[in-house]
Every structure is written in C-alpha cells, then in structure tokens.
Amino acid sequence: METRDDTELAPSATLGRRERAKAEKRARILAAARALFEERGFERTSMSEVARAADVAEGTVFQYAATKVELLMMVVDALWGAHERATTTPSLSAFVAPGAATAGGETADRIAELISPLVTAMRRWSELATWVAREILFGADMPHRRRVLDHVDRLEEQIAARLQDGRADASGAIGAARDGATGTAGEEPGAAAATGARLIVAGVLAELNRSRQGRIDGEDVDVVLRRLIDLVVAGAGAAR
Amino acid sequence: METRDDTELAPSATLGRRERAKAEKRARILAAARALFEERGFERTSMSEVARAADVAEGTVFQYAATKVELLMMVVDALWGAHERATTTPSLSAFVAPGAATAGGETADRIAELISPLVTAMRRWSELATWVAREILFGADMPHRRRVLDHVDRLEEQIAARLQDGRADASGAIGAARDGATGTAGEEPGAAAATGARLIVAGVLAELNRSRQGRIDGEDVDVVLRRLIDLVVAGAGAAR
DNA sequence: CCTCAATATTGAGTGTACTCAGAATTGAGT
DNA sequence: ACTCAATTCTGAGTACACTCAATATTGAGG
Numbered sequence: 001m002e003t004r005d006d007t008e009l010a011p012s013a014t015l016g017r018r019e020r021a022k023a024e025k026r027a028r029i030l031a032a033a034r035a036l037f038e039e040r041g042f043e044r045t046s047m048s049e050v051a052r053a054a055d056v057a058e059g060t061v062f063q064y065a066a067t068k069v070e071l072l073m074m075v076v077d078a079l080w081g082a083h084e085r086a087t088t089t090p091s092l093s094a095f096v097a098p099g100a101a102t103a104g105g106e107t108a109d110r111i112a113e114l115i116s117p118l119v120t121a122m123r124r125w126s127e128l129a130t131w132v133a134r135e136i137l138f139g140a141d142m143p144h145r146r147r148v149l150d151h152v153d154r155l156e157e158q159i160a161a162r163l164q165d166g167r168a169d170a171s172g173a174i175g176a177a178r179d180g181a182t183g184t185a186g187e188e189p190g191a192a193a194a195t196g197a198r199l200i201v202a203g204v205l206a207e208l209n210r211s212r213q214g215r216i217d218g219e220d221v222d223v224v225l226r227r228l229i230d231l232v233v234a235g236a237g238a239a240r
Numbered sequence: 241m242e243t244r245d246d247t248e249l250a251p252s253a254t255l256g257r258r259e260r261a262k263a264e265k266r267a268r269i270l271a272a273a274r275a276l277f278e279e280r281g282f283e284r285t286s287m288s289e290v291a292r293a294a295d296v297a298e299g300t301v302f303q304y305a306a307t308k309v310e311l312l313m314m315v316v317d318a319l320w321g322a323h324e325r326a327t328t329t330p331s332l333s334a335f336v337a338p339g340a341a342t343a344g345g346e347t348a349d350r351i352a353e354l355i356s357p358l359v360t361a362m363r364r365w366s367e368l369a370t371w372v373a374r375e376i377l378f379g380a381d382m383p384h385r386r387r388v389l390d391h392v393d394r395l396e397e398q399i400a401a402r403l404q405d406g407r408a409d410a411s412g413a414i415g416a417a418r419d420g421a422t423g424t425a426g427e428e429p430g431a432a433a434a435t436g437a438r439l440i441v442a443g444v445l446a447e448l449n450r451s452r453q454g455r456i457d458g459e460d461v462d463v464v465l466r467r468l469i470d471l472v473v474a475g476a477g478a479a480r
Numbered sequence: 481c482c483t484c485a486a487t488a489t490t491g492a493g494t495g496t497a498c499t500c501a502g503a504a505t506t507g508a509g510t
Numbered sequence: 511a512c513t514c515a516a517t518t519c520t521g522a523g524t525a526c527a528c529t530c531a532a533t534a535t536t537g538a539g540g
C-alpha cells in the first residue's frame with residue numbers, strides 16, 4: 001500500500017497539498033477581513049487584527065493583499081462576484097438580461113435598476129463605500145483593484161447598452177435638431193454612451209459620498225441620483 | 241524711553257508680535273510644503289522633511305495642518321486663491337465675467353474654458369492631482385479641505401450658470417419634445433444645471449486620473465473631456 | 481518691572497502599515 | 511528515503527503619520 005492514498009481520493013484534477021493550504025489560508029483571510037471591516041469599519045481595523053482573526057502571521061496577510069486597501073478590494077471583488085453569480089442566473093436572465101428585448105420602462109428607470117444594488121450596498125456600508133469609491137476612481141494599479149475595476153467595467157457596459165437603446169427611441173427629431181448645436185458631429189455613437197456610463201458611475205459614487213457628508217441641501221439622495229441619470233440619458237440621447 | 245516702541249511702529253491695526261510670528265511660520269511651512277510636494281511628490285515627502293525645511297519642529301506643522309493631506313489642501317487653497325485673484329481682476333472680468341453677456345461661442349466651449357486651468361494644473365502635477373481629486377470628492381471634513389471645496393463650489397456655480405445660458409438658447413422645441421419622455425417633470429430649472437456642473441467636475445477629475453493610468457484606449461484626453469462636456473450640455477439643455 | 485494665564489512650540493513617544501532575511505514546508509527527481 | 515530548489519510563512523524590524531505632556535513665549539494687568 002502506498003502512503004500517498006491521499007492522491008487517489010483527491011485526484012490530480014484537484015489541487016495539491018500546497019495549493020489547497022493556500023486556498024484555505026486565503027479563504028480564512030478573506031473571511032476575517034470581511035467580518036472585521038464590516039463590524040469595525042475600515043480605518044478601525046488593523047492588519048494585525050485581521051492576521052490574528054485569520055490565524056496567520058501578519059506578513060502572510062500581505063502576501064495575499066499587498067496593501068490594506070488591496071485587502072478591502074479583495075473583499076469587494078469576492079462580494080461583487082457572488083452578487084453577479086447570484087443575479088446573472090439563467091432563470092432570471094431569461095426575463096431581464098437581453099436589454100433591448102425588455103423594452104418595458106423608461107431608459108432612466110432601467111439604468112437606475114442597474115445601479116440600485118450598488119447604491120444599496122454603498123448606503124449600508126457607507127464608511128467602507130467611501131474607501132472603495134476612492135480606490136476605484138483614484139487608486140493605484142494593483143491586482144485586486146483591477147478585478148474590482150473589471151466588475152465596474154461590466155456595469156458600465158450594461159449602462160452604456162441601455163443608453164444606446166434609449167438613443168434609438170428618442171433619435172430622429174431630437175438628434176437631428178441638436179446636431180448642429182452639439183458641435184462635435186460624426187462621432188462613433190458608442191463613444192457617447194460609454195462616456196455617459198462612466199459619468200453615471202463617477203457621479204453616483206461622488207453624490208453618494210456627498211450625501212454622506214451632509215452636503216446635500218434638503219433633498220433626498222435618490223432625487224439627486226435620479227436627476228443625474230435623467231441628465232445623462234437626455235445628453236446621450238441628444239448626442240450625435 | 242519705552243521698551244515697547246515696536247508697538248508704535250506696528251500699530252494695533254497691524255498684528256502683534258505673536259500674530260506676526262505665527263503668520264511667518266505659517267508662510268514658511270506653506271512654502272516648504274509647496275516646494276517639497278512639487279519636486280518630490282506627495283507620497284515621497286515626509287512631514288519631518290517639511291518641518292525641517294520650514295525650520296520648525298515636527299509637531300508645529302501639525303498645528304497648522306492636522307494631517308498630511310490637509311497640508312496638501314492648504315497648499316492647493318493658497319495656489320487656487322492666487323490664481324483666482326489673478327484672473328478675476330477687474331479689467332478682465334469686464335470682458336469675460338458676466339456670463340450670459342458674453343454670448344460668443346458654444347456653451348460647451350465656454351465651459352471648457354472655465355475648467356481649462358484646472359485641467360492644465362492637474363496634468364502638470366498629476367501625482368499631486370490624484371491626491372487632490374481624491375480628497376475633494378472623498379475626503380473627510382477638515383478646514384483646509386473645506387476652503388478648497390469653496391473654490392470648487394465657485395467653479396461649479398460658474399459652470400452651472402453657463403449651462404443655464406445654454407439651456408435658454410436650445411430651449412423651446414427640444415425641451416417640449418423631451419418633456420414627456422424625461423419623466424421627472426416640473427423640477428426647478430437650476431437643479432439640473434447644478435447637477436450637471438457637479439457631474440462635469442467629478443467626471444473631469446475621474447477622466448484625468450483614468451488617462452494618467454493609461455486606461456484611455458487610443459484617443460486623446462481632451463477629446464474625451466470634450467465629449468463629456470458636450471454630453472452634459474446636451475443633457476442639461478434638454479432637461480426640464 | 482513682575483506675575484500670571486493663555487497660547488504656541490517642541491520632540492520624544494505611540495500605533496500601525498508595510499518590509500525582509502531567515503525558517504519552514506513542499507514536491508520533484510533520484 | 512534522501513536531496514534540493516522553489517515556494518510560502520513568519521515576526522522582529524522600519525518608516526512615518528500623528529499625539530501629548532512638558533516647556534517656552536507672549537501680552538495684559540498690577
């Protein structure tokens with residue numbers, strides 16, 4: 001009998017000891033970080049606390065996330081990924097996904113729908129959200145952030161797609177009417193939608209933080225966000 | 241003879257010894273910070289270096305700016321203030337300021353004009369600019385930042401004003417045409433302009449940083465910025 | 481000129497994000 | 511089983527932003 005019967009039960013298709021240990025450690029760190037960030041906030045959580053909670057040396061944490069914000073991005077990536085997998089499930093996508101096919105509702109509504117999970121999440125964890133937003137828009141290029149950016153890019157693509165649909169509806173009259181005025185004629189139509197999508201994301205992140213700081217006069221945040229979306233939809237619709 | 245003849249030469253209208261010393265110290269710190277940030281960048285400048293360059297104890301620096309970013313904001317406030325004073329000089333304002341009066345040029349051009357100094361500065365000092373943008377949009381509420389935000393608010397007001405002018409031109413036809421489609425009818429007209437202005441600022445900050453990270457495909461940044469402005473102008477013009 | 485409260489300055493001390501040289505572990509080759 | 515190179519882990523060490531108790535400076539009132 002071989003001492004390596006392990007290898008039989010966990011075949012070569014699965015990971016070796018080392019890889020498995022690594023994955024477990026990664027999972028522990030991820031869970032610890034998630035829990036601590038959630039209950040004590042980003043600033044009040046120290047890397048050594050995370051290490052202790054994950055039962056790992058401090059240096060090890062830095063091997064999985066080179067930076068405290070990177071650790072946060074690792075958590076965000078995991079959560080966002082889980083959310084994506086949960087919502088993009090086949091059964092639902094049949095009803096919702098195809099975009100143009102589901103013509104039901106105003107373009108702005110359909111965009112609001114897209115960003116609504118983001119808005120909800122950011123409101124729930126506003127302290128973390130500030131750090132996340134900061135990092136998304138102005139962070140340095142690092143692997144975990146990159147993965148979060150991929151999520152953001154996908155979101156922006158969906159928004160852009162709906163902006164395009166909206167443009168199709170509103171086209172003709174208005175497009176023609178504003179054409180001369182808009183100056184920059186003859187651009188690829190996708191460009192305006194992409195710009196609009198990025199504007200919406202940046203705007204939403206900024207406005208949410210603004211409201212968090214009480215810098216929104218009387219009105220509700222949703223009203224402001226809605227106005228923002230309406231404006232971009234109108235702008236993208238009118239654009240040539 | 242009085243020992244206090246000083247008091248005569250520097251009358252009560254001027255500041256006392258203490259205040260003067262304080263102002264001098266402040267000036268030294270400001271100059272040191274400005275120089276060091278400019279030549280070595282934000283991250284690679286340490287507070288102790290600033291203290292040494294200003295010939296002041298480290299703790300003293302923190303009395304004038306509670307935080308390293310606050311120190312940066314102090315510098316930005318000073319520079320922006322100087323710029324404002326230089327450009328808002330009476331002679332020029334007679335030609336440029338009144339807004340609607342100077343109907344020359346497209347609305348988008350007139351807005352691009354407004355943000356052009358900001359864009360130039362951010363390009364020149366892109367590392368610093370990232371930190372500044374970060375702090376403007378997502379920083380914690382602190383005195384120097386507050387003063388910078390005042391500058392930003394003023395800029396946004398100017399942009400909003402020009403957006404309103406533009407709306408006046410394009411009004412009628414389009415406004416009426418899109419009314420039903422835009423959904424949220426009967427809003428105060430200023431709201432859309434204010435939102436648009438904030439969108440432009442946030443968008444410009446984000447896009448500039450995006451370009452800094454090489455995340456802009458082929459095109460020139462100016463093209464992207466221009467498209468952004470066009471989009472908002474169109475959106476604000478069409479908005480009810 | 482002296483006193484004293486108010487205020488400003490100082491720099492050694494503290495917490496914490498991050499580094500890195502060595503120790504430990506692994507798996508492939510023999 | 512043994513060797514060895516590659517990888518992973520570790521935690522004491524470092525740098526630096528920020529604090530704070532002690533000290534120095536000022537100006538007003540006697």
